Amino acid sequence: MMQQFWKSLRSACLTLGMAAMLCTPVSAQKKQLLEYPSIHSPVVGEHGMVVSQNAIASKVGADIIRKGGNAVDAAVAMGFTLAVTLPRAGNIGGDGFMLVHDGKSGEDLFFDFRSVAPKAATLPMFLDNQGKESAVASKGYLAPSVPGTVAGLFKAHQRFGKLPWAKVVAPAIALARNGVALSPDEAFVFSWGKERLSTSASARATYYKADGSLYRAGEVMKLPDLAWTLTQIAQRGADGFYKGPVAERFAADMKANGGLITMEDLAAYRAVERKPLKGTYRGLDIITAPPASAGGATLLNMLNILENFDLKSGGLGSAKTLHLLSETMKLGYADRYKVLGDTDFAKVPVSGFIAKPYALERSRLIDPAKAKPAEALGAGDPWRFEGPNTTHFSVADAAGNVVSTTYTLGADFGSGVMIKGTGILLNNQMNNFDHVGAARALRDGKAPPPNAMAPGKRMLSTMMPTIVMKDGKPWLITGSPGGSTIIDTVLQVIVNVVDFKLNVEEATHQPRIYQDASDKLRVEPNFNPDTVALLTAMGHPITSDETMGSAQSIMIEGGHYLGAADPRRPGALAVAP
Secondary structure (H helix, E strand, O other), rough: OOOHHHHHHHHHHHHHOOOOOOOOOHHHHHHOOOOOOOOOOOOOOEEEEEOOOOHHHHHHHHHHOOOOHHHHHHHHHHHHHHHOOOOOOOOOOOEHHHHEOOOOOOOOOEEEEEEEOOOOOOHHEOOOOOOOEEEEHOOOOOOOEEEEEEHHHHHHHHHHOOOOOOHHHHHHHHHHHHEEEEOOOHHHHHHOHHHHHHOOOOHHHOOOOOOOOOOOOOOEEEOOOHHHHHHHHHHHHHHHHHHHHHHHHHHHHHHHOOOOHHHHHHHHOOEEEEEEEEEEEEOEEEEEOOOEEEHHHHHHHHHHHHHHOOOHHOOOOOOHHHHHHHHHHHHHHHHHHHHHHOOOOOOOHHHHHHHHHHHHHOOOEEEEEEEOHHHHHHOHHHHHHOOOOOEEEEEOOOOOOEEEEEEEOOOOOOOEEEOOOOOOEOOOOOHOOOHHHHHHHHHHHHHOOOOOOOOOOOOOOOOOOOOOOOOOEEEEEEOOOOOOHHHHHHHHHHHHHOOOOOOOOHHHHHOOOEEEOHHHHHOOOOOHHHHHHHHHHHHEEEEEOOOOOOOOOEEEEEOOOEEEOOOOOOOOEEEOO
């Protein structure tokens, strides 16, 4: 009886926000007033956790688990649902990555469904007269690459899914057919994105009223064409998208508007199973995304560099700690731009880039007291160490399965192109190739950069779903949208949890910085002015404009599932099944 009492007390403490520091009988007896160690407490689950940027999608995922589905079933259902409820980033016309840990076998598997360049794509199409990237790479019918999302979700479900395929697609079909009442933020986003969504007549007709006016918050937006497409996918699997009536409408609309994607391109697309990259950080195992993700390798490189410094002694959020993070980011991004690309097409020194001896060499360039110009740090040579708009969601179930998924349309609302009669909003990922570098190399008679475009090639991405393992089991499941800020966002979540012992909600709420291979250090709005002054004195030019990323994370601790939805983008929600 007494044992059950302490078990109940421990559970209650977790539920009330003591997730990172379990209550003990001693403290319970000594204290008369209940106190909390953190101003941020995660959502607590006993049987799993679902976290995403969209509340409806999170509820769909949790409901799938309640109905007997596993984490992969829930992730697939959420992926399709987000195409309905978060069209700025959720998609079936884009691409992404899914990282799965199978609780039964202990296997870790990475599903690469990054999109590829169409067969007809050529470099001059995406350059202007000055040799710079043209606007057509970012908006309109030349901007989309061959989508990978449907193939990736289908492949993951075939490999690990438990419920019937049609059952996990069904919630998205119902939402598209019956409509979704817009939140104030969603209504605003359609106002903000109206110019891009006016790129195609189908997008205008779908997301705006007949007279061109906006849907207001609380009004219901129905997507019948998307419901039709999702029904084809539910009935025929991936072939319902890449072959048959949907593909025919896709190719016809592309041809009518000067686009590049053909029936042949769609039929040829394949999602790929890959081995994830693995590294360590302060005794914990890190599992993350391999190329064509630039994010995973860069994350491991940065963590390896940081291992050479005592971050904890500097203090959470101190100028000293942020300086070390900034200089580390500067080094990682310099190498990322130089050496990474699609390993199916380019020889890339991945093992050298993530080698700890290489990180040690790079760490010696950092002055703990002063920022160095990016040009002085430069890119390194990992070959010497070489051996023979986007959204993220995380899912964990009671059987030990976890899923970390990041997928994207590129820009918010992608290319602005919607395929007539399908409700499919397309990505603008052709601008993620290094067109300018390829043109420069061609002009100078040099080899093309690793991220140069080629038909069928995957463009480089910063997306990097990640799992941190403790004692051989998943401990932290995380990832983020945010374009180039993704790598730095995930890095800071991990550092906050590992080095500073924050609970997953605290780690998510901490102010963020962003540093790439340039000299400018960007901080989030309302950053501590005293810290900014100290960083400026250390030689960091400071800028500030927007928040960074939207990490949707789960921590599994003490038999509980702790969910943290990032508040930086409205509507995010953690739900316990």
